[in-house]
Amino acid sequence: MTLRVHPARPLAPIFVAAAIVGTWWVVAHNSGSGWVQALGDVVFGVLFIGIVGPSLVLARAKIHLAAAPLDGTAGLTLDLTIRASTRLRVSPADPPGPEAFIGPTRRRGAGEERVTVLPDQRGVHHFVTLRVATAAPFGLQWWAHRVRVGLPAPLHVAPRRGQPEPLPRWVHEQLGESVQRVPTDSGEPRGVRPYRSGDDRRHVNWAATAHAAELMLRELEEPAAEPVRLTVVLPLDPEQGERVAERALGTVVVLLERGAAVILATTESSGPVVASVADRRGAGRRLARAVSQPGASAGAGIAMSR
């Protein structure tokens, strides 16, 4: 979508141009000289084209977003690859970013340029909104407008990694960090150990015994921990929602780092979504898509359950 082209700073150049033309006109009429008037007409033509021309240049300018990343994180920069038909000053507005010039240059001609954006909040972007401006061909007056350029694929901006929620005791137990796992006769293989008197001979590992030159026994342990279900309910206030999402991401990352399987329950615009997340990127995408529920403020927050 293209918004209306408008002068970037409407007053100063136009007033200066009007003053120049007015002064010139007074000189022409006081001198009675046709040459002054003729030259003044040329000056007026230059000022007129210099002031109005950029609007036409801008209206005809074409911007193509050649490449963009699929994922990002709020507060971290992203580079978009953009190609422009003419030299333009670009200021990313949504997501925001620093000003840059794109378009053909005298040295290397037409080509693709990188524009950096710095998303400050999580979310899913199907477009980027750019504020483009030009003063071509004479640099007298800047004209600008906002353009929305479609992304090749949706850009998921994950929340910042916030402080993780304190993990409940059962989570620690499940993760096997506070309590030693109990060796059992049945379960998952844990390793081998030397034979002790009283051990079941059916558990002798002959290959390890041959390798260690002593009788080695397979050791079994209890089954692995159950997945941790993390329910994230975002409040209506965007700022608070952002903070909750940040904490949720921090919690998910901690859980994943400790080897826990995580099931994330969020609400997206299409409805509630409960699904496991395998890595930080997946969690970031889920939280990028998460929205608050109407009336969710009361129960907003993060809840962990088995």
Next chain:
Amino acid sequence: MRVLEAIRRANQPRAPEHSVRLRVATTCAVLVAIGASVAESTLAPATAVLAAALVVAGMVFSHATRERPPWWIKVLVAIAAVAALVWFTRQLSAIAGEDITSVEDLLTGLFGAILVVHSFHVPSRRDLMFSLGSSGALMAAAAAQAVDLHFAWYALGWAALSLWTLVEGWVSASGGGQTSIAGLIAALVGVTAVAAAVFLVLPAPSFAVRIDFLARQGSGGSVGIPGTLAGDAGGAGQAAEPSRPGSPAGRTRVGGYLGFANRLDTALRGNLSHTVVMRVRAQRPSYWVGETFDSWDGQSWGATRIASHAAQGSPFTVPTPQGDIAGSQTDLQTFYVATSTPDLVFHAENATELWFPTSTVFYGDDGTIVSPIGLGKGTIYTVESSVSAAAPQQLREAGGGDLGRVFGGGTLPPALQRRYTQLPHAYPRVQALAQAITAGAPTTYDRIQALIAWMGANTHYSTDTPPLPAGADTVDEFLFGNRVGFCEQISTSLAVMLRTLDIPVRETVGYVPGPYNPVTDLYEVRASDAHAWVQVWFPGYGWQSFDPTAAVPLANPAPGATALTEVGHALRSIPVVPVVVAVAGAGLAVAVGRRRRSRPRTWAEQVSRRIERAGRRAGRPRRASETITEYATDLDHISGDGSLTWSRLAGAVEGSAYGGRQPPPGDRREILASARRSRVRSAAAGRTIGLITSRSFGQKVAASEQRRSPSGGGHRPGDPA
């Protein structure tokens, strides 16, 4: 505080400008402006050379110190700028009490000084733009003095360099952005179109409110006997020759005109050239009066004017000639003498005030003004006239009844009445003709108009007439001969006819206004614009001009209309056939170029297009969602002959486009030829929608496919086709 903050912000040092091109373009624009000032004499050549050298040096210094300008340079620049302003103010106040005739020169000096001073501290882009603006002020001051089209070179040069500067400024501001040639051309066309539109719409500039009236001495020499009419000087510094009538053999006087002397021989018309004699800036077009004649001898006019002189300095108050009445319409004219002219001071009728570069001028009692010096190139003087705005009805009423001897409660003095109705002998035939023509005219004005109308209907204008025989009377020869003559003979005939009717009239010579130049806002008077007409005395209104040669009244010029007329003339003069041929050739070239650009670039594209064309002809265009293979399969299905011609072709195309498999050149040619020849045949209808491919084509494509397949081996360079 806000103001202080704004000032502080405005004076914050800007980013240094690194673009050498921008600096060079700006410097060149400034140098052209200085050159224009020299060309228009608003800046002395030595001063200009010094200023140009300092500007270049200053720009080099500024570029070298752009990153860290030394602190002292700003102080020096400020001191020098203040000094220039003080100098300008002192100079201005010195001339304010006397004659403010050289404000432009002072302004040029001020702008030049500021440009020079400022060029030593131009570190940023904004400073360079200030230099460009100052050069514009210099150009405006020079343009105010420009009176001919030679200034166009400077104007075009400065405009081009200014555009270059602005473009380089944009390139620099946009971090080295590229401006396309097409964009530049479009901008240039836009600037030209807007400037032309404004030029066409705006009225001509008026100098009614100017505070100074130009008077400048040119290159004319001295006159032997001041106050008498002199001939044109031979050149700069050469003394003017005493006045003498010219001869038809050559260009003996100004552009070959034989008038502007003590006598006007109506038997001869000089060989007039198209030399620009002078340029006139005036509020309205007028006949520029040189002198009048009162004494007619049958072939020549003579002047019995009584000269008087005025000793007071410029501006001179011109006395109203005896019997004349100042008109009600003020007309201010500035004359720029372009070539050596006689010492006559041309002006619109009824001059009242004169700004002239001498301390003395001479007036005749008929209103003729004579310069004490020869008027050479470069002479400038300004005249204010009170032009009569009498309407025909007023003149009818003034001249009604018995010729109107009564003049505002008095009468035309008998001596003047005799002087301006003098005839060398009786003109019975002429008088009878005049009386017959004016029989139904009750007033003087009506009689004049009746005579002019008769002459318009019964005489013809031509400069190509043989000289009159010796002793022949011009009027008799013209009116009762072939009735073909030039302006002196036509106007003299009218004057004599009026005199036979006892109407006071005199012969007047001067120039018609000349063509109006919409760019310079000047009337360009050429030697060929020399003219003769008559002035008739009307009670209460004085001498009124009538031109029987060209009775059509002149209209005030409009720059737009004049320029459009000129453009129309220029367009009409364009040779149609060569232009049409050139345009047609250009169109053909464009069409060929477009066709070449739209031509398929590879053989695969050609084959693909052939397939699509064959399908279209068979009434089965390709859908956007179809691959070429799907499409070809469908075409084969339509054909129904089981040859799979189109599928094979499509296979070759896809193999080339997506698999990088290129058949040998011979096969490629055969495929192309077959694609050209192939047509889709509708098996169901039994009618030929197209021609089925040649019999060998299927085998050819199959063989090609076989060679391209991994087992068959692809084509390698050097393999036989």
